[in-house]
Amino acid sequence: MKYCKKCLFPDTKPELSFDVNGVCDACNYADKKEKINWEQRKNELHEILEKYRNKEQTNYDCVVPVSGGKDSSFQTYYIKKECGLNPLVVNFHPRDFTEIGRKNIEVLKELGVDCIEFSANPVTYKKLSKFGLTELGDSAWPEHIGLFTIPVKIAVAYKIPLLIWGENPQLEYGGPAAVSSSQYLDKEWNEKHGGYFLDKIKPENMLKYGFEKKDLLPYFYPTDEEIKSIGITGIFLGYFIKWDARKQLEIVKKHGFNVLDTNNEGTYTNYENLDTKHVSMHDYFKFLKFGYGRATDHACIDIRNKRLRRDEGLELVKKFEGKIPKKYYNEFLQDYSLTEKEFLEICEKFTNKEIFKTNSDGSLLRDKNNDVEKIKYDN
Template structure:
């Protein structure tokens, strides 16, 4: 188990790559931003938006682009950016997660209040026919290409994009976060629309040796908000945590007991990275940020 020499990303992340100096490619990309001609990229994006408007007008479409949204910081930023900076009229698509949280519903409703139109993808509703679902169906990829439909990755074009900016930008426009939760119960503030993801991140931690606290720390290191040493405390304090409340939510959703939940989870724990202590709790064999030889 090796860590990036600049952030705290371990090589246990599937498909992660490091250069010959032991630096992950996410850090290398962040460094490359200084040499990017952001004005040229933004002008390219403006041309894409201009073509989308012209194509929508030619086809008689009301909407000029489609954006998948959860109501969180990133999708709220994209929504307002598309409307106010690119002058587009977007249609939003939201796939409602199982057991959507009150915060998640508030944030979706907030997009409506900001003046956007949203279609919700629904499933298993009595009385809904296949014809009723026509406009909610994902078209064939080849058909999309024939129609000239293209997808873009906004982060490629928008210099402003960052975890913190997107959050501050969106909070100023009405979204709510998990500010009332103890980080020792949830491990991070994100993933607002579903409580099931908290148990998911605990399982990810036990399988790969890192959870979402590591992900957030790496973002902060790359964007200059935390030094690597300061980030170590954050990761050690919060990574992989999941409060009893959220274990119960996951068990109730799955229809299993807590004992059954942990019996299954234990089968997927990476035993090279974790051991069980005398109280039956999984503990890391490794130290965050320090390369660890797996026997």
């Protein structure tokens, strides 16, 4: 296991590549961002927006998918206030919404937008979440699908051809060059990089696990025919403007966006992953599978933006990352009908044991809190 020489990303991160100097593609893109003509990119954006603006005012100008987090709040602000468009914002309602998440959705609406909050069948949603946890190691699996399918389905239903997403995660966090350099989010991108595991298991595959197709409708992406009939186009706002999450956070805070009074579990920041209770569990399983979690994500971005030195970021990662989230732990076990022993067995099932210290029998070495320890945190 090796780490980027500029940031803290490990080579176990899916789709991440390193150059001959041991620098990851996310860091290399960060350097390229400084050379991009952002004024020209912004002009390109406005040309696209004018093309799709509904000049007769008989329909919405675009769809903006939102979770209520800092990024989608900024997307909504930018499209509504800076660009003067009339967006329809669409939210896939999570089954474990937090109080602060609810507040931030309401704050987002106060920017002066219409909003559709889609609530999926809770019985099916819960079953899919349990399947995601036990079979894929991700309890947020159905949510990650719905976040990308529902806005597109709404766009088709309302005949709104333009969707505006936020950052391209393949750019900000590293990924294949051809994908990360694209301004578009289409069905192929969604299946490979959006709804997690869609390249391995699709909703239609769930029929063999006892699910009925009629109950899985929210998780099906529109057909190619439906997409073409409306001319659906999805673009990344982060391709056209210089994406800086912390600067954008300060903008949305001025419009009422709420943050935590202390850091969120698994990281040192207080402004991200606020809308759902169990997202920290999703990040914990990422740590078990790949040896890094949310603190690493945040530290790497802060290092690239010269807000942290690499050694400072490493200390923050060691301090905050890799612990079983405890805030909603008992509620999580109850919700998924698990004993702690069963939960730890699921953790063991998805842990990459080449990354973590083990006992002589090959089982994970755990401390008194059942937390595991990585073999190495740096090169």
